[in-house]
Amino acid sequence: MAAxxxxxxxxxxxxVGDIDLSRPLGAEDIVAIREAFDRYAVLVFxxxxxxxxxxxxxxxHFGPLETSIATHRKDTKLRVVAEIADVSNLTENNEVWGExxxxxxxxxxxxxxxxxxxxxxxxxxxxxxxxxxxxPVGGHTExxxxxxxxxxxxxxxxxxxxxxxxxxSIFNSRARLGFxxxxxxxxxAMPPVPQVMVRTxxxxxxxxxxxxxxxxxxxxxxxxxxxxxxxxxxxxxxxxQFVYAHRxxxxxxxxxxxxxxxxxxxxxxxxxxKRDVQRATVEDIANSCAQAGMKVA
Ligand code: OGA
Ligand code: MN
Numbered sequence: 001m002a003a004x005x006x007x008x009x010x011x012x013x014x015x016v017g018d019i020d021l022s023r024p025l026g027a028e029d030i031v032a033i034r035e036a037f038d039r040y041a042v043l044v045f046x047x048x049x050x051x052x053x054x055x056x057x058x059x060x061h062f063g064p065l066e067t068s069i070a071t072h073r074k075d076t077k078l079r080v081v082a083e084i085a086d087v088s089n090l091t092e093n094n095e096v097w098g099e100x101x102x103x104x105x106x107x108x109x110x111x112x113x114x115x116x117x118x119x120x121x122x123x124x125x126x127x128x129x130x131x132x133x134x135x136p137v138g139g140h141t142e143x144x145x146x147x148x149x150x151x152x153x154x155x156x157x158x159x160x161x162x163x164x165x166x167x168x169s170i171f172n173s174r175a176r177l178g179f180x181x182x183x184x185x186x187x188x189a190m191p192p193v194p195q196v197m198v199r200t201x202x203x204x205x206x207x208x209x210x211x212x213x214x215x216x217x218x219x220x221x222x223x224x225x226x227x228x229x230x231x232x233x234x235x236x237x238x239x240x241q242f243v244y245a246h247r248x249x250x251x252x253x254x255x256x257x258x259x260x261x262x263x264x265x266x267x268x269x270x271x272x273x274k275r276d277v278q279r280a281t282v283e284d285i286a287n288s289c290a291q292a293g294m295k296v297a
Contacts (some may be wrong), residue, residue: 003029005036012145013042013244021045021253022054030061035109037062037126038203041141041260042244043053048130052278055130055253056083059280062126066117066281085279087129088271092099098143099271109173110265112213113238116281119170119214122194124258125284132276134248138267138268139275141254142245143261146208149237152196153209164197165219165289167231168284172216192294194219196288198235201259209237209289213270248277259284 006015014036019029050058059065068078068085069185077092089097097104116124129141150158169192173180183209197218199210211234218226245266246254258265268275289296 001033005032005040007040008244011039012148013044013143014040015044017046021048021058022050023174023287026056034062037255037257039235041147041280042246043255044246045255046249047251048253049251050083050253052132054083055128055278056081057282058123058253059126059128059282062128062282063285066283067122067123068281075203076160080278081279082085083282084114086273087265087279088276090274090276094274095276096271098258104270105177105179106174108179109170109213110185112173112176113234113262113264114173114212114214114277115210115262117283118168118195118210118212119172119190119193121287122283123195123288124281126255126282127282128255128282130253130278130280131248131250132215133274134250134277135268135270135273135275137189138266139261139270139273140247140266142243142266143241143253143256143263144238145244146210146237146260147201147206148221148242149233150207150209150241152242153236158198161197161233163293164221165194166197166215167192167209167217167219168214169193169216170194170213170214175211182228191218192216194289196292196294199259199288199292202291209233210259211237212262216249234262238250238295239263259263 001018003019004017067082079092080086085108091097104117116127170190199206200207215230217223
């Protein structure tokens with residue numbers, strides 16, 4: 001049977017049924033999924049039993065994969081392969097992490113609204129997060145529709161921000177949490193990068209806000225003024241009417257378009273329950289400024 005789409009709202013988030021992602025997909029299913037992905041920006045595939053290899057194979061239908069930034073870190077061994085970002089609260093021995101673990105501090109950044117890898121010159125296009133175990137309460141993931149957020153802005157604000165560029169860095173989002181304890185090597189491995197504040201999605205022609213807690217400065221604007229503008233737009237974009245909250249079930253695979261959405265994880269008792277969620281991430285085709293025809297320094 002062909003894949004079935006069950007929209008959550010008319011244009012944002014849909015559940016997908018009658019498809020087994022552990023098997024090779026037919027060309028028609030791939031086209032239907034990619035079209036639905038452009039339209040809904042968040043797709044939920046319930047009840048998928050996937051090996052890591054099958055998870056990665058499905059992700060590759062959307063483009064080349066990123067390797068996890070954890071490979072830059074010297075203080076921890078990886079529990080998963082380099083193409084998977086380990087978003088769990090588990091140590092390499094599959095135990096719940098300790099209260100003061102550096103991994104725990106680092107991952108607190110996922111509680112801030114963001115789009116994945118905007119701190120890389122080429123940011124993320126699609127993220128595919130797979131839940132192997134989940135806590136009984138809490139630990140949901142929220143998604144904000146950045147197209148609807150753009151459309152709801154007053155015309156004067158649209159004109160003011162349409163061609164602005166922000167500087168993004170992973171150290172900006174960590175600094176928001178008071179976490180600044182990074183080595184010179186870690187900082188040098190991830191210098192700040194430019195990203196447009198408003199992007200146009202080539203497949204649909206729709207515009208959307210493109211922001212994240214990684215954004216720190218608006219280029220050409222006084223620092224405090226730029227930060228205030230970013231905070232104001234983030235608060236606007238994450239109002240309830242633009243948000244879908246995903247409550248996880250074991251074996252859900254959720255895929256989101258980082259160009260058109262922001263997301264964040266919600267709290268749970270992470271010292272008590274195991275939450276084993278793993279992410280495959282597909283790169284965008286180029287830096288967002290380069291895609292808009294701007295010169296990237
Ligand atoms: C991610 C992420 C949030 C969550 O995987 O990129 O931000 O709820 N996850 O785990
Ligand atoms: Mn994320």
